Amino acid sequence: MDGGRMQEEMAQQLKRTIKEKRRGERAGSQDPTGGQLPTPLLSLMPASPSSRDNETSESTPVGSEQTVQTLSTTSGRPCGTGDTLGGGETLPWEVTEVSGWPDALLFTFYLEHVLPFLFPFYRPPAHEGGRSWILDMMMSSPVVRQTALCQSTYFFSRALGTADCDVAWERVLVQTKEAFALLRESLQAVHERGIAGNLREAVRALASVMQVQRFDIAVSNFENSHAHLNAAIALTQQILQSPGDEVDGPKHRYEAVISRLGPSSWTLPSQCIQVPSAEQADFRFSLSLNILHDIIASAVLQRKPQLQEYYMFLLQGTGDVKPPINLEDIVGCQNWALIQIAEISTLDIWKRQCKATGALDVMELVRRATPIKDTLVMQLARLESNSGEAGIVGDLLPGYYNQQSGNNIGQSSVTTTRIWAHAALLYLIVVVSGWQPANADTRYHVARVIELLSSELSPPALLRVVVFPFFIACSLAEPEQQTLLQGLVESLKPPSIFGTLYKVLDIMGNVWDSRNRSSSTERELFACLRSQGHLVLLV
Template structure:
């Protein structure tokens, strides 16, 4: 480390090594983590003579560190400590069960490098990662760091002492980690975002790989998620013991992610552009995992945190030169690179989709609804939701307006100030725009794709079916609108017409797996289905692969639909306090994330 940051009052071992000491007493944590003797803080040792004795002691310490490194690595060093017992409801992002299992392997040391240009804030964020006590060991701007902790991913050895530090420009990825990384890229990520299939000319998914390699907590979390999915989906008959281990490892990776986000939130000021991108992707990965694990955990908290960062990106996305004065500059100006722009657009798209679609789950209008016209409106909007989740921007903006109308109506009712004339006028305007959007959906349908698996989308994605998705969302938005105006009465003609059209569309789906991209339309339309139509919705989800322990919120959607149907059959309505679907979910003590 550069001399300016060397400890002047640290332990004698750290001073010998010319490393920063945490100065914990009686022995420092840095030495403990490295598995070497800490010589404390007493009087200057005799061997600290600036001559031959000091050189000999330095060589001895370096040998001890290398010996400890080989000891810890063992034959299983390349095995990931964070695996994944696929997001079943038993794996909780709140980490309540994180301490019930012990990792399969002992803590191991991880060596890699910080990207060029890393600033002190990045280093502080890295040091916040639970189980990854990062100690900088490099002197250059690409500063190597060593991370000691519970995440037992593969490591490389870094020479000790000044003048012989091994510098690497990229992390060394062990064979096992490389397999998991590719499994995440090829299978897990497409399962999370089924409609996202960027062309090479649009940057492909290279931004994702780059971000994974630059953001340690995201990298470890993604490897854990990949290992977990592989354990459950590829080896469904594996032992419960191995799945328990992967669950504990996933919990540890989730903790790292949470700590990274927490540290960022504690920083004064907005931080740099790079930091905001990294933290936003970590937050969205947390939310994505909630959806993967059934969508019932407290995802609203994460959405609130993400909204602050997303609002900062609005001016950048809507400006012609992609600059902003909000962020601390860590290079000449704050102009976004092409990769950063692609990354931000994807993250803001995912956030906007979740916020708009889940107005039915939360019973509230979107927090950032005031920026939707800027982000999603116009002929050439900066954000294209159809590229990410399959539905046209126009329809999603109108769904957000329905959510706002629903909240306005309930607030007006609570204060005795509801004007039915104003309600109908506002609803009629939205309905006309939805009907116009419906008429503009192409009639032609793409040919069936080759899906080799119910859960693996590596050979094909659902993006070719975006017009089915847009039509399903539009018809369901009309159902949503009429429920807001007239109440959840399935027999009403205006509701019946749109449900019938949706049922016909669902019967014409060329591939059962398309239902995985239609959770929101299935919930909204299915809740208004007549008894003779109920089986269609359950069969459609079952044929797409949904079962009790499965990735995504599909099984919980079935439970919500059954509760809707039960209440209608028994004439057991709920008082409308949060909105129809939010009230149903509250009665089940859950709020499902429709992702």
């Protein structure tokens, strides 16, 4: 990336390759409205450093050269060249002039369609400002605005059936390039000025990183998942540590950050409820997603959750005080189920370390696993005994939402939590007892996950929010169950917006075939995901 002739030649070569690939896909497609996955947007960009998979979030400071390159080499230029957007800038790709859709249209489409699709459970109550913080951020933050625009442009082209149109695709490329250029500049600014003195900009950059990560996953691009995950967690850690050494403990650090991000842009008398500022709502939202990603990645990568020191306060609360983070409101799964998955992941790491040194005590393993199992069984029994009761939607018109088909979000979150809990018990069984697909408990929980997925999860598109449980059920399913699970995914169209599910199905197809040819019972639950050469984040 020399910023000159060689860079331009390489850009042209890659562009021609992509066009030829897309033409080939269209020629072989039997479903021109969406049967083929589009070219993943980030695969157009230079790969991040090859060493990224060996890095952890703890060793990758945000704004460092590696982190900035990881998230922003997609601009096609090295950092620090002084390039800025606007004012007649020429993007590295030689893109033909296209007339884009109005920003107002794309913003509205994002708020009304893209966001509800990506986060169907996210309906913050009106007294907390609803989703107004997202509009506020898009209006006030160029980096957030541009990452939202690139997502909206892509999904809008899918909705219109024009995603295979060269002109529409060129527009998607332009929006994506601009988003990454701005994100690069934002991260560089945070690094140069420091997070403590630039907290709001750091939070906006984090929001954009999370959007890019989720967008990658939605369009089935996993090339940079590990790098994006590490960078997002590193930035989150540095934001939480920004209050300095004088603020001790996860609880006080979190509260100090929230305090410094407030108050809201408009205030009420002290006796009234205060609406959170856009940055406060933004940080809670991004932090929630980061915690979910961290928990799932810890299981897949067999590493300690990087944000675990914050879980006790953020997800469990203290005393009678509710926890600051409620994952059910954002991803549809109650906190306790995901906390136990993190505990199982930690138990798995302890077991492997003991085995490596020849010091595994099976009785101690069972002793550590018992409270995890007891919590899951107790909470699951509570949910299943009240499975007919809908949760509170938490808006001005809860009665309206409860009466509308497809809007019963409270009941859907109960169903998804039950799915997660059964999957967690399967995960625990594998960690404690090894690969035992014929075990009676294993068969029971696999059957319950499949029953909930096929009969109670509504609408079926919500399958995309339970990818982790879906993968575990697939891994332990009998042949006749495998066919049913395959059918659940293949009914979701177009594949291009259910990327993770189709990726899992592709991986499991190979795994199922190999099992039919082998009688080996020594297997690892997540080994097939790690063999892909990149992180398949199951969200």
